[in-house]
Amino acid sequence: xxxVKVIKVNENVNALNDGIAAGIRAQMNDQHTLFLNVMSGPGxxxxxxxxxxxxxxxxxxxxxxxxxxxxxxxxxQRVADRTGVESIQIHNGGLCHIDADMTAxxxxxxxxxGLDLLILENSGNLVCPAEFDVGAxxxxxxxxxxxxxxxxxxxxxxxxxCDVVLINKIDTLEYFDFDIDRVSGYIHRLNPxxxxxxxxxxxxxxxxxxxxxxxxxxxxxxxxxxxxxx
Amino acid sequence: xxxVKVIKVNENVNALNDGIAAGIRAQMNDQHTLFLNVMSGPGxxxxxxxxxxxxxxxxxxxxxxxxxxxxxxxxxQRVADRTGVESIQIHNGGLCHIDADMTAxxxxxxxxxGLDLLILENSGNLVCPAEFDVGAxxxxxxxxxxxxxxxxxxxxxxxxxCDVVLINKIDTLEYFDFDIDRVSGYIHRLNPxxxxxxxxxxxxxxxxxxxxxxxxxxxxxxxxxxxxxx
Numbered sequence: 108x109x110x111v112k113v114i115k116v117n118e119n120v121n122a123l124n125d126g127i128a129a130g131i132r133a134q135m136n137d138q139h140t141l142f143l144n145v146m147s148g149p150g151x152x153x154x155x156x157x158x159x160x161x162x163x164x165x166x167x168x169x170x171x172x173x174x175x176x177x178x179x180x181x182x183x184q185r186v187a188d189r190t191g192v193e194s195i196q197i198h199n200g201g202l203c204h205i206d207a208d209m210t211a212x213x214x215x216x217x218x219x220x221g222l223d224l225l226i227l228e229n230s231g232n233l234v235c236p237a238e239f240d241v242g243a244x245x246x247x248x249x250x251x252x253x254x255x256x257x258x259x260x261x262x263x264x265x266x267x268x269c270d271v272v273l274i275n276k277i278d279t280l281e282y283f284d285f286d287i288d289r290v291s292g293y294i295h296r297l298n299p300x301x302x303x304x305x306x307x308x309x310x311x312x313x314x315x316x317x318x319x320x321x322x323x324x325x326x327x328x329x330x331x332x333x334x335x336x337x
Numbered sequence: 338x339x340x341v342k343v344i345k346v347n348e349n350v351n352a353l354n355d356g357i358a359a360g361i362r363a364q365m366n367d368q369h370t371l372f373l374n375v376m377s378g379p380g381x382x383x384x385x386x387x388x389x390x391x392x393x394x395x396x397x398x399x400x401x402x403x404x405x406x407x408x409x410x411x412x413x414q415r416v417a418d419r420t421g422v423e424s425i426q427i428h429n430g431g432l433c434h435i436d437a438d439m440t441a442x443x444x445x446x447x448x449x450x451g452l453d454l455l456i457l458e459n460s461g462n463l464v465c466p467a468e469f470d471v472g473a474x475x476x477x478x479x480x481x482x483x484x485x486x487x488x489x490x491x492x493x494x495x496x497x498x499c500d501v502v503l504i505n506k507i508d509t510l511e512y513f514d515f516d517i518d519r520v521s522g523y524i525h526r527l528n529p530x531x532x533x534x535x536x537x538x539x540x541x542x543x544x545x546x547x548x549x550x551x552x553x554x555x556x557x558x559x560x561x562x563x564x565x566x567x
Contacts, residue, residue, distance in 0.1 A: 148378050148379040148380065148461070149378040149379075149463050149484055149488060149491070149492065150378065150481075150483060150484025150485045150488060151484075176491060177464070177491065177492065177493070177494075178491075178493060179490050179491055181487060181490060181491065182491075201464075201494065202464075203433055203462070203464035203465045230464070231378070231463065231491070231492075232433070232462060232463070232464055233379045233461065233462070234407070234431075234433035234460070234462055234465075235433045235462075235464075235465070251380075251483065253380060253481065253483035253484075253506065253509070254379055254380025254381075254483075255380045257411060258379060258380060260409050260411060261379070261406060261407065261408075261409055261411065261412075262379065262407065262461075263407070263408060264407075264431065276483065279483070279509070279512055282509055282512060
């Protein structure tokens with residue numbers, strides 16, 4: 108059995124990641140591009156929701172989309188097929204997350220200049236993606252009703268780092284033991300500032316309210332950067 | 338920004354992990370204890386199913402259960418409350434998986450001698466747990482209907498390393514676009530030997546067939562070890 112030497116590189120790796128992330132945010136600020144990082148567990152409906160959202164906004168804004176997956180291009184293809192916007196697939200080679208460096212390399216290959224909105228669909232995982240700042244302005248996470256309302260108790264870091272929680276698949280509320288008030292209480296105990304939007308990507312219910320939130324933040328970003336107000 | 342030195346330790350770490358895993362399996366063989374590692378994404382219903390399974394088998398077999406979670410003891414408590422069997426919680430300190438060393442340390446603190454069956458409920462994640470042999474005899478994974486039937490395409494390693502795939506929440510099939518034949522085709526393309534059991538932990542449908550599978554493997558293990566046949 109081989110000897111293993113343990114070397115502490117975490118602190119340096121995090122400092123490096125956060126530096127690259129800050130650089131990405133600066134680039135997005137220069138371009139006036141709102142950059143959203145969308146996270147969730149597997150099968151919570153990110154791809155379907157993002158296609159809905161992009162279709163609602165694409166007539167008024169220039170939008171780009173990036174998808175992270177281990178090996179396939181299914182999600183990027185679905186978004187491109189359903190919306191017509193340019194979508195690129197990032198293969199993370201079996202890793203459970205994407206970090207700022209991988210995001211930066213994807214951005215080198217993808218011309219995002221002129222975009223009002225750039226959406227990153229992160230890999231389906233409630234643990235690892237929460238640990239990496241990818242340079243987004245806002246972290247958005249999806250929790251779907253069938254996953255259960257105890258998830259904030261079990262994945263506290265994810266619910267702590269997100270600015271918005273979308274409760275997806277509310278059209279199935281009657282089939283599952285899921286209480287929106289209870290889950291909202293759990294989320295706000297971890298993260299009092301989190302905004303919560305119950306919605307259904309399938310029926311469209313509640314999607315408008317989330318789109319309004321995105322539009323407000325696209326406008327805020329341009330106002331702050333053009334007028335210098337904050 | 339700190340300098341980062343990259344050191345390749347993967348090979349040694351894997352060799353070390355696999356050595357510890359083999360030791361755990363030898364211990365389980367000595368004890369005639371069937372050890373199952375149960376994996377899935379978040380919210381697929383592992384805890385509910387395992388409580389059902391344990392309740393079905395506990396009158397005939399001595400059963401132990403271990404739960405992995407980042408920080409809470411919700412799942413272990415639920416299993417203990419619902420079944421009365423001893424259940425221990427392993428806190429993995431924010432990691433996305435459990436490896437053989439963590440399992441071995443949990444086993445030191447937990448007297449498993451005399452058990453016919455030991456079940457490890459792994460952390461809710463379709464990526465990282467698939468990479469670590471924890472010393473179990475069989476890997477069992479759950480995929481729930483609301484997660485979608487494309488998951489084998491997106492998380493191929495998980496579906497490749499499991500001996501059994503349980504398709505849970507089949508009571509909700511009419512509400513979701515999920516085709517059991519299609520998902521079975523995807524699974525068998527990756528893993529022709531995988532056994533697939535559609536079931537519902539909520540209604541109990543199909544749980545009997547999975548319990549029969551467990552009983553068969555408890556018997557096989559004892560037969561092989563006592564009679565030396567294989």
